Amino acid sequence: MKENVPWIEKYNPKDISDIVGNEDVINRLKKIIKYGNMQNMIIVGTTGTGKTSSINCLTKALIGMKYYRDAVLELNASEDRGINTVRTKIKMFAQKKVILPKGVYKIIVLDEADSMTSGAQQALRRTIEIYSYNTRFVFICNQISQIIEPIQSRCCIFKFSKLTELDIKKILYKIISNEKIEYDENGVNAILLTSHGDLRQAINNLQSTYCGYHNITYENVLKICDIPQPDLLKSIIEFILVNDFRGGFKEIKKIHSLGYSPIDIVNTLFEILKVYDLDEIIKMKMIKEIAFTNIRIINGVDSTLQLGGLVARLCYISKTLKQ
Numbered sequence: 001m002k003e004n005v006p007w008i009e010k011y012n013p014k015d016i017s018d019i020v021g022n023e024d025v026i027n028r029l030k031k032i033i034k035y036g037n038m039q040n041m042i043i044v045g046t047t048g049t050g051k052t053s054s055i056n057c058l059t060k061a062l063i064g065m066k067y068y069r070d071a072v073l074e075l076n077a078s079e080d081r082g083i084n085t086v087r088t089k090i091k092m093f094a095q096k097k098v099i100l101p102k103g104v105y106k107i108i109v110l111d112e113a114d115s116m117t118s119g120a121q122q123a124l125r126r127t128i129e130i131y132s133y134n135t136r137f138v139f140i141c142n143q144i145s146q147i148i149e150p151i152q153s154r155c156c157i158f159k160f161s162k163l164t165e166l167d168i169k170k171i172l173y174k175i176i177s178n179e180k181i182e183y184d185e186n187g188v189n190a191i192l193l194t195s196h197g198d199l200r201q202a203i204n205n206l207q208s209t210y211c212g213y214h215n216i217t218y219e220n221v222l223k224i225c226d227i228p229q230p231d232l233l234k235s236i237i238e239f240i241l242v243n244d245f246r247g248g249f250k251e252i253k254k255i256h257s258l259g260y261s262p263i264d265i266v267n268t269l270f271e272i273l274k275v276y277d278l279d280e281i282i283k284m285k286m287i288k289e290i291a292f293t294n295i296r297i298i299n300g301v302d303s304t305l306q307l308g309g310l311v312a313r314l315c316y317i318s319k320t321l322k323q
Helices: 023-035 051-063 065-071 083-095 118-130 165-179 185-195 199-213 218-225 230-241 245-257 262-274 280-298 304-322
Strands: 041-045 072-076 106-111 135-141 156-160
Touching: 023 051, 023 156, 041 051, 051 065, 051 106, 051 135, 065 072, 072 083, 083 106, 083 118, 165 185, 165 199, 185 199, 185 218, 185 262, 199 218, 230 245, 230 262, 230 304, 245 262, 245 304, 262 280, 262 304, 280 304
Parallel strands: 041 135, 041 156, 072 106, 106 135
Antiparallel strands: none
């Protein structure tokens, strides 16, 4: 059955031209493929923006499938993260002699490179220099601050931004058309709401909803993805805008009591506020406050009191900026 095939694999880009979003970065990668002038690279960006898919397309286009197995080493640095990996797998591969066409280099791809230990990165910087004549390194990471500066200085840095809703919709409608799925516009918008700009998450949510209900509607998506009810969160914003702390806190406490985690509540509130019809200055102040609350929750302060404090601060912003 078609739903048994993971769509994230089925629709994984096979060519660099199939990557959506980040046009400037993709055009630079296309020029590398055209002229073959590849340097060591750091690919940085949030999850689901096409970093790994882009590099897979790049390496296959540069190396060719004939030499791919011998000339490309792919490692997940979150698993192979220690100094022994650098001394054995990476160094041995860099030393390995492979007969390649002129101007073609061996490529070592380190996915989730920001998980590598500092010691491993220190050992790696010398390896990059020694084997620059025959090997290129590609570091894929979410946070470039976790990559030591000596490695950053030896690499070109490519920044992948979050995909726009238009980019994600383009792929979703392509899949919906190919799979002949029944849907409505509100259902697609609900998938966008639950994916937070992550294309991988959007495709997985689309397939999960289709497997569960064979119809992409607003209600079906929310049942599968189980995020806090957007209508309830909209009512919180309405209470905040009239400076009704008691009403807003009562609603957010009600959502929390349904079993939703504070991080899910805050993230969904952010997504709703982002598109809410509101004065831009007030909206930006509120989004900033939500971001600070998000940091506190990630650091472990995830009680109902934190949610109440958020509502109080948002009420204060609404009141002071309207005066």
